[in-house]
Amino acid sequence: TGGVITLDPGYKNTGSCESAITFLDGEKGILRYRGYSIEELAEKADFLEVAYLLIFGELPNQEQLDKFHADIKAKSLVDDDIKKILDAFPKSAHPMGVLSSLTSALTAFYPSPVDVSSEEAMYNSIVRILGKFPILVAWSMRKKHGLPLEYGDDKLGYVENILKMMFKNPNSEYEQNPILVDALDKLLILHADHEQNCSTSTVRITGSSHAGLFVSLASGISALWGPLHGGANQAVLEMLEAIKEDGGDTKKYMAKAKDKNDPFRLMGFGHRVYKNFDPRARIIKKAADEVLGDLGVEDPILDIAKGLEQEALKDPYFVERKLYPNVDFYSGIIYRAMGIPVEMFTVMFALGRLPGWIAQWREMRLNKEPIGRPRQLYTGATYREFKSIDKR
Numbered sequence: 001t002g003g004v005i006t007l008d009p010g011y012k013n014t015g016s017c018e019s020a021i022t023f024l025d026g027e028k029g030i031l032r033y034r035g036y037s038i039e040e041l042a043e044k045a046d047f048l049e050v051a052y053l054l055i056f057g058e059l060p061n062q063e064q065l066d067k068f069h070a071d072i073k074a075k076s077l078v079d080d081d082i083k084k085i086l087d088a089f090p091k092s093a094h095p096m097g098v099l100s101s102l103t104s105a106l107t108a109f110y111p112s113p114v115d116v117s118s119e120e121a122m123y124n125s126i127v128r129i130l131g132k133f134p135i136l137v138a139w140s141m142r143k144k145h146g147l148p149l150e151y152g153d154d155k156l157g158y159v160e161n162i163l164k165m166m167f168k169n170p171n172s173e174y175e176q177n178p179i180l181v182d183a184l185d186k187l188l189i190l191h192a193d194h195e196q197n198c199s200t201s202t203v204r205i206t207g208s209s210h211a212g213l214f215v216s217l218a219s220g221i222s223a224l225w226g227p228l229h230g231g232a233n234q235a236v237l238e239m240l241e242a243i244k245e246d247g248g249d250t251k252k253y254m255a256k257a258k259d260k261n262d263p264f265r266l267m268g269f270g271h272r273v274y275k276n277f278d279p280r281a282r283i284i285k286k287a288a289d290e291v292l293g294d295l296g297v298e299d300p301i302l303d304i305a306k307g308l309e310q311e312a313l314k315d316p317y318f319v320e321r322k323l324y325p326n327v328d329f330y331s332g333i334i335y336r337a338m339g340i341p342v343e344m345f346t347v348m349f350a351l352g353r354l355p356g357w358i359a360q361w362r363e364m365r366l367n368k369e370p371i372g373r374p375r376q377l378y379t380g381a382t383y384r385e386f387k388s389i390d391k392r
């Protein structure tokens with residue numbers, strides 16, 4: 001009957017955690033991985049270096065990086081029976097659903113550590129998933145497009161192999177395009193971790209029950225898929241395409257985004273934490289100009305995006321609510337210029353976020369965190385006597 005309910009003030013809210021991996025300042029638009037600024041890492045490091053930094057806490061020296069890459073390459077095959085699982089999916093399946101299922105299925109073929117007491121077992125599982133995940137990513141795309149499955153090549157770099165497995169044409173030699181390699185390397189760095197976002201929190205809470213690494217990652221992939229989270233990069237492109245079809249009428253879509261009766265949101269805008277420009281969006285916007293210029297791609301969608309951004313940045317509705325472009329606003333434009341199909345955009349986000357998820361899962365386990373158990377403010381009925389069915 002509406003009694004006042006209070007949460008036990010001493011109850012430790014397991015919705016948040018201590019972490020030493022990524023620092024965000026939402027007001028100032030600052031992002032640092034293990035203390036290094038995202039701007040410097042995007043410019044001066046490569047994706048595997050950043051993965052090592054996030055997971056183990058230090059930038060690797062050349063010997064450490066070479067060993068890390070060699071250990072990953074040694075695990076860069078998947079059991080051929082995985083192809084039977086892949087064959088069971090219809091072509092209509094979204095690659096995120098395929099990726100989540102195959103990542104979870106890896107546990108059946110390669111037991112991932114539940115016991116983290118052995119640093120060696122943990123390390124082996126980490127290099128194993130870093131070696132196999134790009135294959136699953138590429139195969140989820142090849143399956144969708146009816147293309148034969150490709151493996152990497154021992155002579156190629158980590159990101160070069162991702163592009164080769166995605167794009168190698170069965171009846172011609174594969175030519176690496178350094179512009180695509182650099183662009184993808186930078187995009188993966190920019191997506192590599194982001195503190196306790198929805199999908200990372202999902203990975204941590206799944207792993208807190210001592211579920212293995214691979215199934216914890218599979219839960220993160222599912223959470224990332226939502227259009228309010230990683231699925232936004234695909235939704236941004238679909239929105240920009242709709243505006244283009246609509247004659248580039250950005251004002252109509254701005255009005256829709258502000259209309260309380262219209263569920264439409266300006267995809268790629270706003271953020272739970274950043275109440276300033278997302279620093280990654282600045283870097284990606286600059287990269288979009290560079291990559292499209294280097295590739296000689298004229299894409300009217302980029303102009304529409306810039307026009308929308310300019311309008312939103314001076315519109316009181318967006319200014320009052322501190323809604324700025326986020327990481328997803330420009331990334332899809334680069335993926336599209338690289339020839340990556342739109343249904344793969346969120347898969348590319350998952351590929352970038354993989355080292356962050358691994359780092360966060362490892363930290364949570366090494367910190368011996370208790371099982372995740374958020375509490376609630378109960379707002380339901382107070383006690384009621386049971387009534388037999390004839391009296392209801």
Ligand code: SDX
Nearest residue numbers: 194197228229230232257265266267268269270271272321
């Ligand atoms: C990612 O957490 C992370 O770090 C995530 C991420 C990562 O790297 O892991 O950064 C990646 O997920 C980026 C976000 C991608 N999602 C989108 O671009 C989808 C569009 N954005 C929104 O749905 C929204 O901004 C969220 C989900 C990102 C944030 O939601 P909030 O902080 O809960 O904002 P809110 O829903 O409380 O909205 C506050 C106000 C509301 O208006 P009022 O009720 O105050 O009148 O702002 C409005 C909202 O209606 N609003 C928007 C809007 N986002 C918020 N209005 C129009 N368009 C938008 N995009």
